[in-house]
Amino acid sequence: MIEIFVEPSRLVAEVSEDVVVRVTNTGPHRCFLIFIEIDLGLELVMERGASTFELDELVEGAVHEHRVRLFARKPGRHVIHIPNFSYRDRFGLAQRVDEPPIQIMVESPVSVVEDSVEREDHRDYHLPNTVFPTVFISHRRAESRWFVNQFFGELIRSLPRSRVFMDKQGIAAGENFRERIDIELFRSRALLALIGDQWQSVARADGKIRIMSDDDLVRYEIATALSRGILVMPVLFNDARMPHPTVLPPDLTKLADLNETVIGERTLKSDVRGIVRRLTSRGFR
Incomplete structure:
Protein backbone atom coordinates (compact mmCIF):
# COMPACT_ATOMS: atom_id res chain seq x y z
CA MET A 1 0.00 0.00 0.00
CA PRO A 109 0.66 36.99 7.44
CA VAL A 110 -1.07 39.50 9.72
CA SER A 111 -1.95 36.84 12.29
CA VAL A 112 1.57 35.40 12.11
CA VAL A 113 3.14 38.77 12.89
CA GLU A 114 0.62 39.54 15.64
CA ASP A 115 1.40 36.21 17.27
CA SER A 116 5.08 37.14 17.30
CA VAL A 117 4.41 40.58 18.78
CA GLU A 118 2.25 39.06 21.53
CA ARG A 119 5.22 36.89 22.50
CA GLU A 120 7.41 40.04 22.59
CA ASP A 121 9.84 38.67 20.03
CA HIS A 122 10.76 41.72 17.93
CA ARG A 123 13.69 40.25 16.02
CA ASP A 124 12.97 36.64 15.13
CA TYR A 125 9.41 36.83 13.83
CA HIS A 126 7.46 33.60 13.92
CA LEU A 127 7.61 32.80 10.23
CA PRO A 128 8.25 29.22 9.08
CA ASN A 129 11.86 28.09 8.67
CA THR A 130 11.15 27.59 4.98
CA VAL A 131 10.36 31.28 4.40
CA PHE A 132 12.85 32.82 2.02
CA PRO A 133 14.28 36.29 2.66
CA THR A 134 12.26 39.21 1.34
CA VAL A 135 13.81 42.28 -0.29
CA PHE A 136 12.01 45.52 0.58
CA ILE A 137 12.26 48.47 -1.82
CA SER A 138 11.94 51.85 -0.08
CA HIS A 139 11.38 54.86 -2.33
CA ARG A 140 9.76 58.27 -2.57
CA ARG A 141 6.82 58.41 -4.92
CA ALA A 142 7.60 62.07 -5.66
CA GLU A 143 10.83 61.01 -7.40
CA SER A 144 11.32 59.46 -10.84
CA ARG A 145 8.58 56.91 -11.45
CA TRP A 146 10.33 55.74 -14.59
CA PHE A 147 13.48 54.81 -12.71
CA VAL A 148 11.64 53.12 -9.84
CA ASN A 149 9.53 51.01 -12.20
CA GLN A 150 12.54 50.07 -14.33
CA PHE A 151 14.57 49.19 -11.25
CA PHE A 152 11.78 46.98 -9.91
CA GLY A 153 11.35 45.27 -13.28
CA GLU A 154 15.05 44.49 -13.60
CA LEU A 155 15.25 43.19 -10.02
CA ILE A 156 12.44 40.64 -10.49
CA ARG A 157 14.15 39.33 -13.60
CA SER A 158 16.76 37.84 -11.25
CA LEU A 159 14.83 37.32 -8.00
CA PRO A 160 11.40 35.65 -7.64
CA ARG A 161 8.59 38.21 -7.71
CA SER A 162 7.20 36.83 -4.44
CA ARG A 163 10.44 37.77 -2.64
CA VAL A 164 10.55 41.42 -3.70
CA PHE A 165 8.20 43.96 -2.13
CA MET A 166 7.47 47.48 -3.34
CA ASP A 167 4.41 49.31 -2.03
CA LYS A 168 3.10 50.44 -5.42
CA GLN A 169 3.18 46.88 -6.74
CA GLY A 170 2.47 44.94 -3.55
CA ILE A 171 -0.48 46.67 -1.83
CA ALA A 172 -4.00 46.14 -3.15
CA ALA A 173 -6.71 48.80 -3.28
CA GLY A 174 -8.52 49.04 0.05
CA GLU A 175 -5.72 47.32 2.01
CA ASN A 176 -4.43 48.94 5.20
CA PHE A 177 -1.26 50.62 3.97
CA ARG A 178 0.72 50.96 7.22
CA GLU A 179 -0.28 47.52 8.43
CA ARG A 180 0.99 45.94 5.23
CA ILE A 181 4.24 47.94 5.39
CA ASP A 182 4.80 46.63 8.94
CA ILE A 183 4.23 43.03 7.83
CA GLU A 184 6.67 43.32 4.94
CA LEU A 185 9.31 44.96 7.14
CA PHE A 186 8.92 42.09 9.62
CA ARG A 187 9.55 39.60 6.81
CA SER A 188 12.42 41.46 5.19
CA ARG A 189 16.09 40.56 5.40
CA ALA A 190 17.26 43.38 3.12
CA LEU A 191 16.06 46.89 2.35
CA LEU A 192 17.07 48.75 -0.81
CA ALA A 193 16.77 52.50 -0.14
CA LEU A 194 16.31 54.26 -3.49
CA ILE A 195 17.71 57.78 -3.10
CA GLY A 196 17.26 60.34 -5.86
CA ASP A 197 18.31 63.97 -6.05
CA GLN A 198 15.09 65.07 -4.29
CA TRP A 199 15.05 62.37 -1.61
CA GLN A 200 16.05 64.67 1.28
CA SER A 201 14.49 67.91 -0.02
CA VAL A 202 10.88 66.84 -0.68
CA ALA A 203 8.60 68.94 1.53
CA ARG A 204 5.09 68.60 2.88
CA ALA A 205 2.30 71.08 2.14
CA ASP A 206 3.21 73.04 5.29
CA GLY A 207 6.82 73.42 4.08
CA LYS A 208 8.42 70.99 6.54
CA ILE A 209 11.00 68.63 5.01
CA ARG A 210 9.48 65.14 4.86
CA ILE A 211 12.56 63.22 6.00
CA MET A 212 12.58 65.29 9.24
CA SER A 213 8.90 64.54 9.94
CA ASP A 214 8.01 61.83 12.45
CA ASP A 215 5.23 60.58 10.19
CA ASP A 216 7.41 60.26 7.06
CA LEU A 217 6.95 56.71 5.79
CA VAL A 218 10.36 56.51 4.07
CA ARG A 219 12.04 57.55 7.33
CA TYR A 220 10.03 54.91 9.22
CA GLU A 221 10.94 52.15 6.75
CA ILE A 222 14.69 52.79 6.82
CA ALA A 223 14.87 53.51 10.55
CA THR A 224 13.03 50.25 11.29
CA ALA A 225 15.43 48.26 9.11
CA LEU A 226 18.48 49.89 10.72
CA SER A 227 17.21 49.25 14.25
CA ARG A 228 16.61 45.57 13.53
CA GLY A 229 19.97 44.91 11.94
CA ILE A 230 18.44 44.28 8.51
CA LEU A 231 20.83 44.73 5.58
CA VAL A 232 20.29 48.27 4.23
CA MET A 233 21.73 49.15 0.80
CA PRO A 234 21.51 52.79 -0.32
CA VAL A 235 20.90 52.93 -4.08
CA LEU A 236 21.62 56.34 -5.65
CA PHE A 237 20.15 57.53 -8.96
CA ASN A 238 19.63 60.82 -10.85
CA ASP A 239 23.09 62.08 -9.79
CA ALA A 240 22.10 61.94 -6.12
CA ARG A 241 24.68 61.96 -3.35
CA MET A 242 24.65 60.27 0.02
CA PRO A 243 23.02 62.55 2.61
CA HIS A 244 25.28 63.97 5.30
CA PRO A 245 24.40 62.85 8.86
CA THR A 246 23.84 66.49 9.90
CA VAL A 247 20.81 66.74 7.58
CA LEU A 248 19.26 63.48 8.77
CA PRO A 249 17.06 62.82 11.81
CA PRO A 250 18.76 60.94 14.69
CA ASP A 251 17.25 57.56 13.78
CA LEU A 252 18.72 57.76 10.26
CA THR A 253 22.28 58.95 10.95
CA LYS A 254 23.63 55.39 10.53
CA LEU A 255 22.47 55.51 6.90
CA ALA A 256 25.21 58.02 6.07
CA ASP A 257 27.88 55.49 7.11
CA LEU A 258 26.75 52.81 4.67
CA ASN A 259 28.47 52.12 1.36
CA GLU A 260 26.23 53.17 -1.49
CA THR A 261 25.54 51.72 -4.93
CA VAL A 262 25.15 54.10 -7.87
CA ILE A 263 22.71 53.24 -10.66
CA GLY A 264 23.05 54.87 -14.07
CA GLU A 265 20.28 55.21 -16.64
CA ARG A 266 22.42 53.61 -19.33
CA THR A 267 23.93 50.98 -17.04
CA LEU A 268 20.72 50.10 -15.19
CA LYS A 269 20.72 46.41 -16.13
CA SER A 270 24.33 45.71 -15.24
CA ASP A 271 24.09 47.80 -12.07
CA VAL A 272 21.05 45.86 -10.88
CA ARG A 273 22.86 42.60 -11.60
CA GLY A 274 25.62 43.84 -9.28
CA ILE A 275 23.05 44.38 -6.53
CA VAL A 276 21.65 40.90 -7.09
CA ARG A 277 25.15 39.43 -6.77
CA ARG A 278 25.54 41.15 -3.40
CA LEU A 279 22.17 39.83 -2.28
CA THR A 280 22.83 36.26 -3.43
CA SER A 281 26.16 36.29 -1.62
CA ARG A 282 24.13 36.79 1.55
CA GLY A 283 21.68 33.96 0.88
CA PHE A 284 19.06 35.57 -1.38
CA ARG A 285 18.78 32.82 -4.01
Whole structure:
Protein backbone atom coordinates (compact mmCIF):
# COMPACT_ATOMS: atom_id res chain seq x y z
CA MET A 1 0.00 0.00 0.00
CA ILE A 2 1.25 3.48 -0.87
CA GLU A 3 0.45 6.54 1.24
CA ILE A 4 0.95 10.22 0.34
CA PHE A 5 1.54 13.03 2.83
CA VAL A 6 2.29 16.73 2.33
CA GLU A 7 4.50 18.58 4.81
CA PRO A 8 4.19 21.16 6.19
CA SER A 9 0.39 21.17 6.30
CA ARG A 10 0.26 24.85 7.34
CA LEU A 11 1.57 27.67 5.15
CA VAL A 12 1.62 31.47 5.29
CA ALA A 13 -0.13 33.51 2.60
CA GLU A 14 2.04 35.51 0.17
CA VAL A 15 5.19 33.65 1.21
CA SER A 16 7.18 31.14 -0.86
CA GLU A 17 7.74 27.90 1.05
CA ASP A 18 9.37 24.56 0.33
CA VAL A 19 6.90 21.69 0.58
CA VAL A 20 7.60 17.95 0.56
CA VAL A 21 5.22 15.44 -1.02
CA ARG A 22 6.19 12.25 0.83
CA VAL A 23 5.37 8.91 -0.80
CA THR A 24 5.66 5.85 1.48
CA ASN A 25 5.26 2.16 0.64
CA THR A 26 3.74 0.70 3.82
CA GLY A 27 3.89 -2.83 2.41
CA PRO A 28 3.57 -5.71 2.27
CA HIS A 29 5.10 -5.81 -1.26
CA ARG A 30 7.14 -3.61 -3.56
CA CYS A 31 5.46 -1.48 -6.21
CA PHE A 32 6.59 -0.53 -9.72
CA LEU A 33 6.05 2.27 -12.27
CA ILE A 34 4.42 4.67 -9.83
CA PHE A 35 2.85 7.77 -11.40
CA ILE A 36 1.51 10.70 -9.35
CA GLU A 37 -0.06 13.96 -10.50
CA ILE A 38 -0.70 16.94 -8.18
CA ASP A 39 -3.49 19.48 -8.73
CA LEU A 40 -3.05 22.64 -6.62
CA GLY A 41 -6.22 24.45 -7.63
CA LEU A 42 -6.33 28.23 -8.12
CA GLU A 43 -5.01 29.59 -4.82
CA LEU A 44 -1.73 27.65 -4.61
CA VAL A 45 1.01 28.36 -7.16
CA MET A 46 3.95 26.04 -7.87
CA GLU A 47 7.03 28.24 -8.22
CA ARG A 48 9.51 25.39 -8.50
CA GLY A 49 9.24 21.65 -9.10
CA ALA A 50 6.93 19.49 -11.20
CA SER A 51 3.23 18.72 -10.78
CA THR A 52 3.82 15.13 -11.98
CA PHE A 53 6.50 12.62 -11.10
CA GLU A 54 7.26 8.93 -11.66
CA LEU A 55 9.12 6.26 -9.68
CA ASP A 56 10.46 3.08 -11.24
CA GLU A 57 10.21 1.14 -8.01
CA LEU A 58 9.41 1.57 -4.32
CA VAL A 59 10.22 -1.34 -2.02
CA GLU A 60 8.37 -2.09 1.21
CA GLY A 61 9.13 0.53 3.86
CA ALA A 62 10.83 2.89 1.41
CA VAL A 63 10.07 6.62 1.32
CA HIS A 64 10.41 9.01 -1.62
CA GLU A 65 10.34 12.79 -1.18
CA HIS A 66 9.20 15.01 -4.05
CA ARG A 67 10.10 18.64 -3.28
CA VAL A 68 8.30 21.67 -4.67
CA ARG A 69 8.08 25.35 -3.80
CA LEU A 70 4.58 26.73 -3.30
CA PHE A 71 3.19 30.24 -3.07
CA ALA A 72 -0.24 30.69 -1.43
CA ARG A 73 -2.23 33.61 -2.85
CA LYS A 74 -4.50 34.14 0.16
CA PRO A 75 -5.37 32.67 3.58
CA GLY A 76 -7.90 29.90 4.06
CA ARG A 77 -8.33 26.16 3.90
CA HIS A 78 -7.10 24.91 0.53
CA VAL A 79 -7.12 21.46 -1.02
CA ILE A 80 -4.46 19.59 -2.99
CA HIS A 81 -5.99 16.96 -5.26
CA ILE A 82 -4.26 13.85 -6.60
CA PRO A 83 -6.24 13.28 -9.84
CA ASN A 84 -3.89 10.62 -11.23
CA PHE A 85 -2.23 8.04 -8.99
CA SER A 86 -1.35 4.62 -10.37
CA TYR A 87 1.26 1.86 -10.04
CA ARG A 88 1.89 -1.79 -10.90
CA ASP A 89 1.84 -4.43 -8.19
CA ARG A 90 4.24 -7.38 -7.81
CA PHE A 91 2.28 -9.33 -10.43
CA GLY A 92 2.61 -6.51 -12.97
CA LEU A 93 -1.07 -5.60 -12.74
CA ALA A 94 -1.99 -1.91 -13.05
CA GLN A 95 -3.56 -0.43 -9.94
CA ARG A 96 -5.32 2.94 -9.86
CA VAL A 97 -5.74 4.67 -6.51
CA ASP A 98 -8.42 7.22 -5.58
CA GLU A 99 -6.42 9.30 -3.14
CA PRO A 100 -8.53 11.58 -0.90
CA PRO A 101 -7.82 15.34 -1.14
CA ILE A 102 -5.07 16.70 1.10
CA GLN A 103 -6.05 19.80 3.09
CA ILE A 104 -3.63 22.68 3.56
CA MET A 105 -4.28 25.49 6.03
CA VAL A 106 -2.92 28.87 4.90
CA GLU A 107 -2.56 31.51 7.61
CA SER A 108 -2.73 35.26 7.16
CA PRO A 109 0.66 36.99 7.44
CA VAL A 110 -1.07 39.50 9.72
CA SER A 111 -1.95 36.84 12.29
CA VAL A 112 1.57 35.40 12.11
CA VAL A 113 3.14 38.77 12.89
CA GLU A 114 0.62 39.54 15.64
CA ASP A 115 1.40 36.21 17.27
CA SER A 116 5.08 37.14 17.30
CA VAL A 117 4.41 40.58 18.78
CA GLU A 118 2.25 39.06 21.53
CA ARG A 119 5.22 36.89 22.50
CA GLU A 120 7.41 40.04 22.59
CA ASP A 121 9.84 38.67 20.03
CA HIS A 122 10.76 41.72 17.93
CA ARG A 123 13.69 40.25 16.02
CA ASP A 124 12.97 36.64 15.13
CA TYR A 125 9.41 36.83 13.83
CA HIS A 126 7.46 33.60 13.92
CA LEU A 127 7.61 32.80 10.23
CA PRO A 128 8.25 29.22 9.08
CA ASN A 129 11.86 28.09 8.67
CA THR A 130 11.15 27.59 4.98
CA VAL A 131 10.36 31.28 4.40
CA PHE A 132 12.85 32.82 2.02
CA PRO A 133 14.28 36.29 2.66
CA THR A 134 12.26 39.21 1.34
CA VAL A 135 13.81 42.28 -0.29
CA PHE A 136 12.01 45.52 0.58
CA ILE A 137 12.26 48.47 -1.82
CA SER A 138 11.94 51.85 -0.08
CA HIS A 139 11.38 54.86 -2.33
CA ARG A 140 9.76 58.27 -2.57
CA ARG A 141 6.82 58.41 -4.92
CA ALA A 142 7.60 62.07 -5.66
CA GLU A 143 10.83 61.01 -7.40
CA SER A 144 11.32 59.46 -10.84
CA ARG A 145 8.58 56.91 -11.45
CA TRP A 146 10.33 55.74 -14.59
CA PHE A 147 13.48 54.81 -12.71
CA VAL A 148 11.64 53.12 -9.84
CA ASN A 149 9.53 51.01 -12.20
CA GLN A 150 12.54 50.07 -14.33
CA PHE A 151 14.57 49.19 -11.25
CA PHE A 152 11.78 46.98 -9.91
CA GLY A 153 11.35 45.27 -13.28
CA GLU A 154 15.05 44.49 -13.60
CA LEU A 155 15.25 43.19 -10.02
CA ILE A 156 12.44 40.64 -10.49
CA ARG A 157 14.15 39.33 -13.60
CA SER A 158 16.76 37.84 -11.25
CA LEU A 159 14.83 37.32 -8.00
CA PRO A 160 11.40 35.65 -7.64
CA ARG A 161 8.59 38.21 -7.71
CA SER A 162 7.20 36.83 -4.44
CA ARG A 163 10.44 37.77 -2.64
CA VAL A 164 10.55 41.42 -3.70
CA PHE A 165 8.20 43.96 -2.13
CA MET A 166 7.47 47.48 -3.34
CA ASP A 167 4.41 49.31 -2.03
CA LYS A 168 3.10 50.44 -5.42
CA GLN A 169 3.18 46.88 -6.74
CA GLY A 170 2.47 44.94 -3.55
CA ILE A 171 -0.48 46.67 -1.83
CA ALA A 172 -4.00 46.14 -3.15
CA ALA A 173 -6.71 48.80 -3.28
CA GLY A 174 -8.52 49.04 0.05
CA GLU A 175 -5.72 47.32 2.01
CA ASN A 176 -4.43 48.94 5.20
CA PHE A 177 -1.26 50.62 3.97
CA ARG A 178 0.72 50.96 7.22
CA GLU A 179 -0.28 47.52 8.43
CA ARG A 180 0.99 45.94 5.23
CA ILE A 181 4.24 47.94 5.39
CA ASP A 182 4.80 46.63 8.94
CA ILE A 183 4.23 43.03 7.83
CA GLU A 184 6.67 43.32 4.94
CA LEU A 185 9.31 44.96 7.14
CA PHE A 186 8.92 42.09 9.62
CA ARG A 187 9.55 39.60 6.81
CA SER A 188 12.42 41.46 5.19
CA ARG A 189 16.09 40.56 5.40
CA ALA A 190 17.26 43.38 3.12
CA LEU A 191 16.06 46.89 2.35
CA LEU A 192 17.07 48.75 -0.81
CA ALA A 193 16.77 52.50 -0.14
CA LEU A 194 16.31 54.26 -3.49
CA ILE A 195 17.71 57.78 -3.10
CA GLY A 196 17.26 60.34 -5.86
CA ASP A 197 18.31 63.97 -6.05
CA GLN A 198 15.09 65.07 -4.29
CA TRP A 199 15.05 62.37 -1.61
CA GLN A 200 16.05 64.67 1.28
CA SER A 201 14.49 67.91 -0.02
CA VAL A 202 10.88 66.84 -0.68
CA ALA A 203 8.60 68.94 1.53
CA ARG A 204 5.09 68.60 2.88
CA ALA A 205 2.30 71.08 2.14
CA ASP A 206 3.21 73.04 5.29
CA GLY A 207 6.82 73.42 4.08
CA LYS A 208 8.42 70.99 6.54
CA ILE A 209 11.00 68.63 5.01
CA ARG A 210 9.48 65.14 4.86
CA ILE A 211 12.56 63.22 6.00
CA MET A 212 12.58 65.29 9.24
CA SER A 213 8.90 64.54 9.94
CA ASP A 214 8.01 61.83 12.45
CA ASP A 215 5.23 60.58 10.19
CA ASP A 216 7.41 60.26 7.06
CA LEU A 217 6.95 56.71 5.79
CA VAL A 218 10.36 56.51 4.07
CA ARG A 219 12.04 57.55 7.33
CA TYR A 220 10.03 54.91 9.22
CA GLU A 221 10.94 52.15 6.75
CA ILE A 222 14.69 52.79 6.82
CA ALA A 223 14.87 53.51 10.55
CA THR A 224 13.03 50.25 11.29
CA ALA A 225 15.43 48.26 9.11
CA LEU A 226 18.48 49.89 10.72
CA SER A 227 17.21 49.25 14.25
CA ARG A 228 16.61 45.57 13.53
CA GLY A 229 19.97 44.91 11.94
CA ILE A 230 18.44 44.28 8.51
CA LEU A 231 20.83 44.73 5.58
CA VAL A 232 20.29 48.27 4.23
CA MET A 233 21.73 49.15 0.80
CA PRO A 234 21.51 52.79 -0.32
CA VAL A 235 20.90 52.93 -4.08
CA LEU A 236 21.62 56.34 -5.65
CA PHE A 237 20.15 57.53 -8.96
CA ASN A 238 19.63 60.82 -10.85
CA ASP A 239 23.09 62.08 -9.79
CA ALA A 240 22.10 61.94 -6.12
CA ARG A 241 24.68 61.96 -3.35
CA MET A 242 24.65 60.27 0.02
CA PRO A 243 23.02 62.55 2.61
CA HIS A 244 25.28 63.97 5.30
CA PRO A 245 24.40 62.85 8.86
CA THR A 246 23.84 66.49 9.90
CA VAL A 247 20.81 66.74 7.58
CA LEU A 248 19.26 63.48 8.77
CA PRO A 249 17.06 62.82 11.81
CA PRO A 250 18.76 60.94 14.69
CA ASP A 251 17.25 57.56 13.78
CA LEU A 252 18.72 57.76 10.26
CA THR A 253 22.28 58.95 10.95
CA LYS A 254 23.63 55.39 10.53
CA LEU A 255 22.47 55.51 6.90
CA ALA A 256 25.21 58.02 6.07
CA ASP A 257 27.88 55.49 7.11
CA LEU A 258 26.75 52.81 4.67
CA ASN A 259 28.47 52.12 1.36
CA GLU A 260 26.23 53.17 -1.49
CA THR A 261 25.54 51.72 -4.93
CA VAL A 262 25.15 54.10 -7.87
CA ILE A 263 22.71 53.24 -10.66
CA GLY A 264 23.05 54.87 -14.07
CA GLU A 265 20.28 55.21 -16.64
CA ARG A 266 22.42 53.61 -19.33
CA THR A 267 23.93 50.98 -17.04
CA LEU A 268 20.72 50.10 -15.19
CA LYS A 269 20.72 46.41 -16.13
CA SER A 270 24.33 45.71 -15.24
CA ASP A 271 24.09 47.80 -12.07
CA VAL A 272 21.05 45.86 -10.88
CA ARG A 273 22.86 42.60 -11.60
CA GLY A 274 25.62 43.84 -9.28
CA ILE A 275 23.05 44.38 -6.53
CA VAL A 276 21.65 40.90 -7.09
CA ARG A 277 25.15 39.43 -6.77
CA ARG A 278 25.54 41.15 -3.40
CA LEU A 279 22.17 39.83 -2.28
CA THR A 280 22.83 36.26 -3.43
CA SER A 281 26.16 36.29 -1.62
CA ARG A 282 24.13 36.79 1.55
CA GLY A 283 21.68 33.96 0.88
CA PHE A 284 19.06 35.57 -1.38
CA ARG A 285 18.78 32.82 -4.01
